[in-house]
Amino acid sequence: MEEKDSKEESKKKVLHLEGCSFFIDTNNLVNFSMISPIIEKFDKDALSRINHVIHGIKFYVGGHQWHESEIGYVKFPTYELNLNTRTLLVYLSRIFQLGYKRWMKLPYGALKRYIWESFCHEIIMMLTHVIRLDLSLADKVKTSYLSVLDNYTKEIVNNLFNHIPQDLPRVNFIKINNMLWHEPVPENLGFLNVLYLREIVQLKKAISRTKTSHFEKTKIFNELRKIKLGYKYEYNLSELINYCIHSEYFEKVFANNSGAYQKIRREFFYKAKRLILNLFKEYEITQELHKYKDASNRTHFFLSHETFERVKSACLQSCIAKIKNNIIEIYERFRNFYSKCPICNREGINQTTCEKIFFSSKYSYFKEILIDKMNDFDSMDELNDSIIYFGIPCESCFQFTKNIQGKYSEFNQMQKFILKYGTCPVCGKKNHADYLISFYHDASKKELRDYLIKIMKIPEKMRKFNLNIGIPCCNCFEQVFSEEPNCVISNR
Structure with missing residues (x-):
């Protein structure tokens, strides 16, 4: 009986959720299981304010359905607000594209998860934004063309959503987003699923193209394997490793060292793989890995979203603590030694310039001199006096000097020259x-x-x-x- 009720609920075109006086017109493009988990995360005060400012939400595919030259429409990247009817118009194709682009940039995760996350994020941010709508100003400008991109119109739109009364409810959208990220992806994503299947067809065609990069092909094959496994597993072991080695801690090694990128990445990858497998064995997580053999008889290990979320922090911390790379160790000492600008004497400001000089082959000549001096002296103070400076200037000073050593008098002369x-x-x-x-x-x-x-x-x-x-x-x-x-x- 419950199953029958849920099917009937999913077929409803217009939804009226508990606590909401505004209608939700799905146009049969989204369903109850997509909307209700999001609305449920808003507290009563926030819902009360949303009820006060809008009358409804309508879903559209997108494309040519935007109201570009009509009065009373405020346009945003994924939705519009019709001030005359106070209805939010949501465009699914734009939401899909945001999720797809994010998935393509990151070396881990399932496409459906990013599409679902994009949908949740856009709906949450839309409702959070509309809470601040100034209704009195909305009545005054609802007969105006608000899609014009001049400064006057931009100022009106900014003022429209800058109404902050004392009793305005606060919405913790980050918390809501995180809660939804940990929940299972709904089985039916409505029209987003249609867009997803269309994209999968295009991705299959892309595999045979010569312009498709190795990174893109790997993502496509992983996604196809996840589909074959019924989407029970949203990550494979390689993606968990990529999550760890592409963290901020290791990324600085890759950022300015493109020449040796593949070599360093392989070193980090296999070290991280050994650490993670040992961690799984120690805490008996290995049984949660699903073994899969592809058509070429290569073995892949997959894990569920729940397992990934549970272990990712521990795996990352283990990699940061135990992967001892000679480059990183020398860099840490290098950055600490040259932490002060030798010209303006400001401290703790040289990280960007240090990374640029240490990791980029463009500055290899400077790097060799700096490392030699670092090994020969106990502190940077021994390398500087009242006449000459030596070290890594801060970004502002380096812009002038283009050098790691020189005379203070020459630096002062250059500043006067540029001023003159x-x-x-x-x-x-x-x-x-x-x-x-x-x-x-x-x-x-x-x-x-x-x-x-x-x-x-x-x-x-x-x-x-x-x-x-x-x-x-x-x-x-x-x-x-x-x-x-x-x-x-x-x-x-």
Whole structure:
């Protein structure tokens, strides 16, 4: 009897959920099992406010159904709000695309899970956003064209959703999102399932294309295996390993080290695999792995979403604690040693520049010198005095120096140079700092640079000539010489 009732419920086009005075018109595109778990997570105060500001929610496929040039419609990436009827119009194709794009970027997880998560996230954020609707302003502007992208319209839309009375209920959308992420994916995703099956057909065709990357092919094959296993298992063991080794802790090794990416990734992958399998064996999780052999007789181990969520943190912490990579160990010492900018003396600000110099082959010359000095001295203070500096400048200082060592006097001179010639002598507009820095460091412009420095040092009262000397901006150079700027000086 209960099964019959649930089937009848799923066929209803218009839903009226408990605690909701607004209607939900599904257009037979979504069903009760998709909507009710989301609405149930909102407390009574939040639902009361939602009941007050909207009259209904309607679902559409998308495509050409947007109301681009009609009055009273406020447009958002995945939905519209009709101010005249106070109805939210939700477009499933946009929601599907958001989930699909997120799935394609990450090296783990099942496509259906990301589609479901995208649906939940967009509905939660839509309802959380509409709670702040200013009803009095909505009545005033409901006869206006609100899809125009001018600043005036943008300001109106911002003010529409900036109504914050004292009794406005707070919605913990992160908590709601997390709760829904841990729940099983509904068996029936309505029209989202149709979009999913259409995409699977396209993905199957993509396997044979030469332009499809190895990463994409691996994701597609994994998804097809999950379908074959009845979607009981949303991850395989390799995806759990990828979750661990592509965390922020290890990602810094990959970010600026593309040349050795595959080598380092393989090293991390097999170390993480051994650690995770030992962890599974120790805590008797191995029996939760499902063994699967593909057509090529290769073995894959799959695990459920519930198991993945339960073990992922422990696996990640185990990998961080036990994977001892020589590169990371040296980098940690390197970053700590050069944690202070030798020019401005600010501390703890060199992480970005440190990563860039240590992991990128572009700065290998600097890296060798810095590591040698780090091994020969106890602290960076021993490498600096009142005349010269040595170390890794912060991002601001490195933009000027382009070097790890030099004289303070030269740095000060360069700053004065950029300040002095910061204005184009032709049009009077400001020169870009990068343009001037490039000129200053260009070896082929040394003679011109020295001349400008010499002129710069002449006292103002000694300049009797009516000459305006400087570096023309990019636009003026192109207009005068009809070619790309080459950092010349102009005497006018």
